[in-house]
Amino acid sequence: MSAVYSVDVRIAAPVNDTEVTDRVADAVRTLFPEADPEQRPGELAAEVHTMDGFSQLLHEYEILDTARSVFFDSLSGDRFAFDLKKQAAFEGRVNFAVGDPSELGDIHVEVIVREPDAESYIDYVAPPTEDGTPVDTE
Incomplete structure (x- = not known):
């Protein structure tokens, strides 16, 4: 039986x-296939209630340990946040942004976990690994 998660993911x-809005929307949807970005002044914004598509990319690119580190570094109570390089997203890749924002700006993601708790959700999205292979924590 799998757990039921209640999360709000704001992107x-x-x-x-200098950018084409539709191309930025495509970049967001590449990382978060469930997203339907809406245009706001100077940005695109979306809210989804799952990170399953993003989690699949983390598994595919074998960057679960990196993701876990980024998520836990920003964890505060029931929420965590991270930034992603927009240029990498244009190319269909996941690249966490650290340090100064890129010239084009980064994709900002904030995750609020309502059920069961943020640590469990992080384990679901980016499970712990051993020698690069996800470890079953149940």
Whole structure:
């Protein structure tokens, strides 16, 4: 039996004058296939209630340990946040942004976990690994 998660995932991506809005929306949907970005002044925003598509990418690119580190570094109570490189997303890749934001701006993601708890949800999205292979924690 799998756990039921109640999460709100808020995604915001700046759209610069030199960028095509639809291309930025495609980049967001590449990382979060469930997203339907809406245009706001200077940005695209979306809210989804799952990170399953993103989790599949983390598994595919074998960056679960990196993701866990980023998620736990920002964990505060029931929420965590992270930034992703927009240029990498244009190319269909996941690249966590650290340090100064890129020239085009980064995709900002905030995750609020209502049920059961943020640590369990992180384990679901990016499970612990041993020698790079996900470990069954149940």
